[in-house]
Amino acid sequence: MSRVDPTLLHELKEYGAVGIEKCFNCGNCTAICPLASDEYPFPRSVIRRAQIGDKERMKSQLDPWLCYYCGDCSATCPKGAEPGETMMASRRWLTGQYDWTGLARKFYTSLAWELGSIILVGLLVVWIIAMFHGPLVTERVELNTFAPLHIVHLADWVMAGALVFFIATNVLRMYWLTMRRDGQKIPFKFYVTEAWQLVLHALTQKRWATCAADEKDEKTRNAKRTARTIHLLLVSGYGLMLVLIIFFLSWFQTDNIYPLWHPQRWLGYYATVVLLLGAGWALWGRVKKEVEMHRFSHPSDWIFPILLLVVTLTGILQHAFRYWDMPLATYYTYVVHLAFTAPMLILEVPFGKWAHLYYRPLAVYFQAVKEKAKAEQQVPEGALAAAD
């Protein structure tokens, strides 16, 4: 039996929940939610667990990751309990629970910790470059002389190794908390047969399309579709830059001037445009607060797109200075670019807002695996819901 923890509600508020105490469990939000089901009756189920302080069930639930924050529930809640924001806060809280280092908890509950860590990593990058950079050629741009490719590549691989380590260990904790602790026996074969769901949802965010398709109001439906499209483009640009930097750096960071049609240029331009679009859309939406998903903003909702915007703009500047043959401006902008890129990758991907990129498709995958196992074991229908 789960122990009651009366501090849970307060904890969730630290992670951004607002109005959760106003909920009187009418169930309106779950009835309206296009993605809830009998097995996963969120957001009401999540709010109920928080209200009764059921921390163990909160940790083992997949429900918050199955929500795409369309905001329908918040718009129709008769008490103004903001259930959509509780789902968002629960995702942040779960990210903190999965992370064994404790950094995600610190970042989500303390602005000073998150900003301080970003500044520290940025300064560390500047110091490393100041200590180990190559000769400053000023007659022409020689970026690869200033920042020797083999050293930058080595640093990339060290960073990628650290990322894989932190992500993999946190994902293992997610697996342990959500798949192993509720006592359901899950045959290994279902992890294999359902693996396609992980790939599908990671690449397409297909459930978001379901959310939009069920929408009756045309304006809201278009807003949901726009949000999904921009997220997909953003992920494609971010993924492309990661692949180029980690696997093709010698091809991407070059002193050669290629013609416009060369793939090195248009792949870079594609990534730049979609990253600018994604960061700009997120920030402008949070300023305007016109759609439900942008009405409330946690500091982490600002920090990630701001970092992304600065990284993209400094990347554009560095590219322009190189093409305008301005050596010193190119080198200094490159340093600033790396000083923002490193914390954006090292801190935001495993411990910050970007973690939902892999936790959400994993949750959909785990949900499918659980359902297959349950169907095989013929667990009586509604048993899980009754357990709530």
Ligand code: SF4
């Ligand atoms: S969040 Fe609002 S709609 Fe949902 S159960 Fe509570 S009071 Fe009802």
Ligand code: SF4
């Ligand atoms: S925000 Fe949308 S998807 Fe999420 S719980 Fe509310 S209605 Fe469901």
